[in-house]
Amino acid sequence: MDVLVVADRQDALAGMFAAEVRRRGKTPVVLGRNDAARLFTITGEHHGSRVAPAVPILLRPPTPPRPGREADDLFLAGECTSTLWAACALTTAPVINRPTDTGFEARWSASGAVTEQRARAEPAPELYAHRRTGEAPPDARPWAVEDSRGRTRRWTATEAGNGPIRARPTLADELYERVVVLQPHTWCITTVDLANFELERRSLDIAAALGLAFAVVTWGVDRDHGSVRLARIDPYPRADQVLPVWSECLPALIEHLQC
Amino acid sequence: MLMAIGIDNDPTLEHFVRAASADGVELDFLNLRAAVDGDWRLPLGGKEDATFALDGRDFVLQPDDAIYCRLIDLSAQQVDRATRRRWRALISGLAAWLEQATGTVVNRPGHAADNGAKPLHEAWLRNAGFNVAPTLTSSNGVALADFAGSGPTVAKSVAGIRADTRLVTRQSFVDFAPASGPVHLQRRIEGCDVRLHVIDDDVHGELIESDAVDYRTAAARFAPFEPPAALAALVVKATRSAGLLFAGWDFKLDREGRFWCLEANPMPGYDGYDTRADGAISRSLVARLTSRR
Numbered sequence: 001m002d003v004l005v006v007a008d009r010q011d012a013l014a015g016m017f018a019a020e021v022r023r024r025g026k027t028p029v030v031l032g033r034n035d036a037a038r039l040f041t042i043t044g045e046h047h048g049s050r051v052a053p054a055v056p057i058l059l060r061p062p063t064p065p066r067p068g069r070e071a072d073d074l075f076l077a078g079e080c081t082s083t084l085w086a087a088c089a090l091t092t093a094p095v096i097n098r099p100t101d102t103g104f105e106a107r108w109s110a111s112g113a114v115t116e117q118r119a120r121a122e123p124a125p126e127l128y129a130h131r132r133t134g135e136a137p138p139d140a141r142p143w144a145v146e147d148s149r150g151r152t153r154r155w156t157a158t159e160a161g162n163g164p165i166r167a168r169p170t171l172a173d174e175l176y177e178r179v180v181v182l183q184p185h186t187w188c189i190t191t192v193d194l195a196n197f198e199l200e201r202r203s204l205d206i207a208a209a210l211g212l213a214f215a216v217v218t219w220g221v222d223r224d225h226g227s228v229r230l231a232r233i234d235p236y237p238r239a240d241q242v243l244p245v246w247s248e249c250l251p252a253l254i255e256h257l258q259c
Numbered sequence: 260m261l262m263a264i265g266i267d268n269d270p271t272l273e274h275f276v277r278a279a280s281a282d283g284v285e286l287d288f289l290n291l292r293a294a295v296d297g298d299w300r301l302p303l304g305g306k307e308d309a310t311f312a313l314d315g316r317d318f319v320l321q322p323d324d325a326i327y328c329r330l331i332d333l334s335a336q337q338v339d340r341a342t343r344r345r346w347r348a349l350i351s352g353l354a355a356w357l358e359q360a361t362g363t364v365v366n367r368p369g370h371a372a373d374n375g376a377k378p379l380h381e382a383w384l385r386n387a388g389f390n391v392a393p394t395l396t397s398s399n400g401v402a403l404a405d406f407a408g409s410g411p412t413v414a415k416s417v418a419g420i421r422a423d424t425r426l427v428t429r430q431s432f433v434d435f436a437p438a439s440g441p442v443h444l445q446r447r448i449e450g451c452d453v454r455l456h457v458i459d460d461d462v463h464g465e466l467i468e469s470d471a472v473d474y475r476t477a478a479a480r481f482a483p484f485e486p487p488a489a490l491a492a493l494v495v496k497a498t499r500s501a502g503l504l505f506a507g508w509d510f511k512l513d514r515e516g517r518f519w520c521l522e523a524n525p526m527p528g529y530d531g532y533d534t535r536a537d538g539a540i541s542r543s544l545v546a547r548l549t550s551r552r
Contacts, residue, residue: 037398037441038398038437038438038440038441039398040396040397040398040441041395041396041397041398041399041402042378042394042395042396042397043393043394043395044378044381044382044385044391044393044394044395044396045393046385046390046391046393048382048385049378049381049382049385074335075420076439078417078418078420079416079417079418079440079441080441081418082375082376082377082417082418082419083376083378083396083417083441083443085375085376085379086376086377086378086379086382086396086417087378089373089376089379090378090379090382101371101372101373101379101380101383102369102370102372103372109355109358109369110351110355111303111351111352111354111355111358113303113304113355113359114303114355114358114359114369116304117358117359118369123303123304123359124304125302125303125304125305126302126303126304126355127300127301127302127303128299128300128301128303128348128349128351128352128353128355128356129298129299129300129301129352130298130299130345130348130349131298131300132297132298133298135300138302148344148345148347148348149344162341163341163344163345163348164344164345164348164349164352165348166348166352
């Protein structure tokens with residue numbers, strides 16, 4: 001095994017990465033979180049910790065939980081996640097993205113405002129809310145709203161009140177620029193000249209502050225390119241997000257993981 | 260006004276509310292089991308109040324409030340999908356709001372998460388200068404049997420849940436199936452248990468003598484305990500460096516007088532220790548929360 005890819009079977013980026021590693025004559029092993037965790041032995045002694053095998057690791061998002069799991073399954077899944085977290089944080093081998101004592105996704109948080117604060121970026125408002133009679137946008141700004149199933153849309157009217165929401169303000173009719181970060185490289189997805197906003201440098205700094213070697217930083221840009229806002233930070237870049245720069249990103253990913 | 264946030268059937272939170280109220284402290288309690296069925300609004304990034312409507316009353320959290328919180332997510336216990344989602348959203352939103360709050364929060368979310376990954380937590384303890392007994396985390400039956408066969412050994416949860424500690428031997432891993440792993444083993448330290456509760460610079464100690472592997476599962480004898488100054492200074496420093504105002508530290512004290520650190524709990528269930536200490540831990544906690552430092 002030359003590299004361990006911890007991923008769901010449906011993960012397209014993991015599949016593309018593994019195929020390229022294989023094409024180069026190396027052996028990738030793709031496993032889900034539980035099986036991956038069971039590969040490792042972590043020894044803790046007075047002078048430090050050792051993780052075996054010391055294999056490069058590409059960590060991808062977990063498989064969505066299956067509903068109705070038994071308590072024992074949930075317990076074992078928790079034990080596996082904790083072991084994988086510790087193994088990836090403590091191993092001497094390269095890991096993308098290496099977990100830390102703050103979290104499995106390093107300093108990234110599911111809350112955009114908290115992530116921005118941790119990244120020392122200008123924090124924008126964020127609203128978590130649940131109102132049985134429905135919730136209206138907080139002010140006249142355009143807002144994007146995410147429901148409890150993770151579906152995002154423009155927030156134009158009072159929400160029906162059938163579930164909790166998370167919302168953030170956006171720019172009117174905004175466009176998007178994505179910056180793929182793979183420390184120390186960056187790639188913009190579009191060719192629009194936004195150089196005066198220094199999006200690549202800012203994205204690199206944000207990812208570094210969050211402890212993320214590999215991330216996609218999405219910026220909202222207004223129609224006349226007069227202002228930008230930090231829209232989201234993805235600690236698990238998706239294939240569709242990186243595809244336009246994949247030919248450059250892939251060799252860098254392989255180099256970073258030394259596989 | 261002091262705020263307490265958590266669930267009404269959590270004995271530690273119940274104890275805190277009772278102790279603080281008995282001391283004459285003005286306190287309000289946000290019961291998450293009621294809040295999850297009500298309305299809530301948690302704005303972040305602008306130092307705005309969080310508001311809740313539950314049980315026919317409105318509840319306001321201000322960003323500079325002093326808050327004692329024990330966020331317990333009951334989503335996994337919910338059968339109804341919509342209720343499960345409301346629990347997740349409420350806990351996520353509250354954790355984010357509390358991380359950004361400007362007042363004193365015990366303990367502010369976003370710190371000491373490594374307690375949920377024991378090998379990582381133990382590495383942190385070693386780096387912080389504590390003695391930690393050798394450990395092995397593995398799904399490899401041979402490695403587990405070798406470790407358990409090399410000396411007295413206890414098994415614990417890797418994630419720190421269902422945390423009763425039990426004695427294991429080489430025999431425990433005969434025909435071990437990797438699918439039942441991983442298992443976290445630690446060399447057993449024989450001796451007394453010591454529990455230290457740290458609140459800022461205050462350290463409250465208790466010595467526990469028990470014949471059981473895990474004193475929480477059997478009869479035990481308890482006595483107040485004054486830790487050596489060097490150990491007290493070390494736990495105070497480490498608690499602060501973890502970003503915590505309150506932590507429960509577990510040690511074994513061996514027959515040679517050495518302290519072996521088992522863990523630093525960032526959400527300590529301290530009620531039993533406090534009852535035996537005549538409320539001293541709660542008084543330190545309330546004093547810290549109301550000091551506005």
